[in-house]
Amino acid sequence: SSIIAISSASRSHRAAFSRGTVFWARAVIMAMMCVCLLGAMHAQAMRIEKSESQGSDDGAVLIDRWKGEDARVWLERQLAQEPDNPKWRFLLSQALFYLGRYADALAAVDALIEDVPHPQFHGFRGFIAQTIASTETLTLIESEHFRIFVDTDRDAALVPYIQDVLEQSYQRLGKHFGLFPKEKILVEVFPTTGTFYPASSLSARDIEVSGAIGICKFNKIMLLSPRNLARGYRWTDAISHEYLHYLIVHLSANEAPIWLHEGIAKYFEDAWRLPESSWLSRRTESLLAHALANDSFVGFKNMEPSLVKLDTTYQVQLGYAEAASVIDFIIHSMGSKGLARILQDLSEAHGDGATGAISRVMGYEFEQFEKEWRQFLQSKQLQEHQGVRLPRFTLKEGDQIPAEDLRAEIESTTARMHTRLGDRLRQRGRDRAAAREYNRALDKDPYSPYLLNKLASALMTQQRWSSALQYLERARMLAPDYVTTYTNLGRLHVALQAYEKARAALWEAVQINPFDPLIHQYLAESYRQLGMDDQAQQEQQLFERLQGSR
CATH class of the missing domain: 1.25.40.10 (Tetratricopeptide repeat domain)
Structure with missing residues (x-):
């Protein structure tokens, strides 16, 4: 999942900010x-x-x-x-x-x-x-509670959806935290890295190593368009994540430390669309299980001044996992009201920061809190799952998608060899032989969503739908933010005339990379068959616009 930056920190931590x-x-x-x-x-x-x-x-x-x-x-x-x-x-x-x-x-x-x-x-x-x-090409789209500036030409694929995502975040997160801001919140979506970097202060390194594709500071939300990444990213959760940072600043009078900020934002970032948090993914569980077994946690102090500035993608991901697990512990121990009380205590500026606020709310010293949290994690009997991979945030060069790097997609040298052979066979129309090569590649690298989609696509060409579905479902389980899986699932369900399933899969694809015209072509057909004519027309128009821009 996306790793999002937050630019606010408690005044009690400012002494540590010697740079920035x-x-x-x-x-x-x-x-x-x-x-x-x-x-x-x-x-x-x-x-x-x-x-x-x-x-x-x-x-x-x-x-x-x-x-x-x-x-x-x-x-x-x-x-x-x-x-x-x-x-x-x-x-x-x-x-x-x-x-x-x-x-x-x-x-x-x-x-x-x-x-x-x-x-x-x-x-x-x-x-x-x-x-x-940096904002001169952006056009205002105003919803009930947000002022959204977006490039309606280059980022037209975001326009039909962004208001609903933010308004759902406003309502659902407002119920969680008891805060419904009266002022309209400013949101800026930057069409290019060239406009995003100077406005946000983030860099290419921050994006590709830390996945910092959004930031909340200056009393506003800033987001880099997913069009800039080779496979997009879960931009809908990202923008909701940033809105959470906005709420935390106001709830805590800007006194919350980074680990508390990021823990809350990570834990609740999908609350706008799901009834319960899915923070404990296979990746997160594996990171925490490994840290427990090896006593290799990042630690709260090392998360300051920013998780984004940690050295490696692994450390960043582990830091977010740790922070979210602490929120899970607080909610398990005190309920959501306990979390709200901690933020309220911080807003009262007692001078001892989050450690003091947690001690007062939880009823014991922070050192004991850390011990209890670790015991809580131990009680979950977390496991390291096979095939878990760290996320990749590959920036495009200009508007060009980088050439496929099989070494990044497939770990096994032998699997890469079979994949290349399979690709050549498909180019010659020999899909059955290609599927055999992809199967051989999977034998060597059974956890690659890239390979699973390759094989599923070859099987769909042969109309072997049930076999293809099996591989796509496995790919979704292994990598829930891998956009190709959802596009292929949409295509498969349209072919099987399972239009509601197609719509659901394609909506997932929209949340990651809405700039693929095929997504909207399949969505338009699904909506037509479901009798949703207005949505079908919208998706058809978007398909034609994106197709025409290629």
Whole structure:
């Protein structure tokens, strides 16, 4: 599943943020963005020395808690009394930025620079201008509770679905956490890595190693379009994951540490579509079982300042597994109300962070909490499953899908040899012989979803539907986010006239990579046969649009 970054961190952890983008607060631009490296100029621009701060810091505190409108009102009231105060003027430009009013933020900091040409202000101005440039092709789509900016040309395949995913997240997660924000939440979907990197501060390394394809900071959600990855990613869960970070910031007054943030977001990221969390996947269970057996946990302290910055994909995945398992333990011990009480305690700013909040809510010291959590994991009798693989997030080069790397898809050298032979046979129309070669490859690498789909596709060409279905179901079990499996399942069920099953499989494909025209072709047919004419027309139009752009 996707690994998503969160850019908020508790003020109690800010001392650890010696590098990275820094957040302006209490008239001192304090470090809060735990995954960001926007560069030295931007970092410098967002620091104001404490010696320059005078008077109350309510405006900075409000910005720190992502209460941009309240901060704007407070700061404008201060400026009515002290119109030339550079502290209030700078904070106002930041409050406007947090409201998504980029042009107003730019105008405010420009006016400030005219009077006080400080290099720090120039740096912040550069970041605002860069954000404006990164979002200039985006069009506003407004739903009841969200302001969604998306490139409706390049990312047309997202447009029919993104509002529903966010609104379902709003309702279902609101019931879980008792928070239904009144302000409309800003969401930006970036069409290219070139626009995403400067706006989010994430890098190609963060995406391909850590899977950080979304981030929540600056009081908004930012997401890289799944069109940029070779096989897409579960973008629907990703955007819901980021919305969870937004809720956590507001529920905890931005005091939650990274491990608590990521644990909650990971545990509940699929709650918008499922009645119960599926956080304990085969991969997650295997990672936790291995860590228990070898005493090789990442550890809460090592998750700071960001899981995304851990060295390897394995460490990142294990960190998310650990964090989610802690949430599972809290809910098992205290119920969902216990989790809400921890966030409420954090919002009261007792000064001892999550360790103190957990101690007060759970009734024992944090060291005991860690022991109880490990015993809880031991009691689950977790197992390492065969064939579990770490996720791969391969970026496209431009709009080109990278050539298939059989070494990445298939572990066995002999299996790769049989696969190449099978591909050549299929090109000659010899599907039966090709299926035999794919079977031989599977004997050597029985856990490859790539091979399972190769074999299923060859069998479907021969109309051997039941045999193909067997292999596709195995592929789905082994790799639930492998998009090709769902496309093939949709094709198979359409052929068998099982249109509701086809619709369900193809909806899974849409959640991962909606830019494949075949998905929408099969969906259009399924909806037509199910008597859902409006949906059929929508999918047909999307199919024709995507097909025409190729």
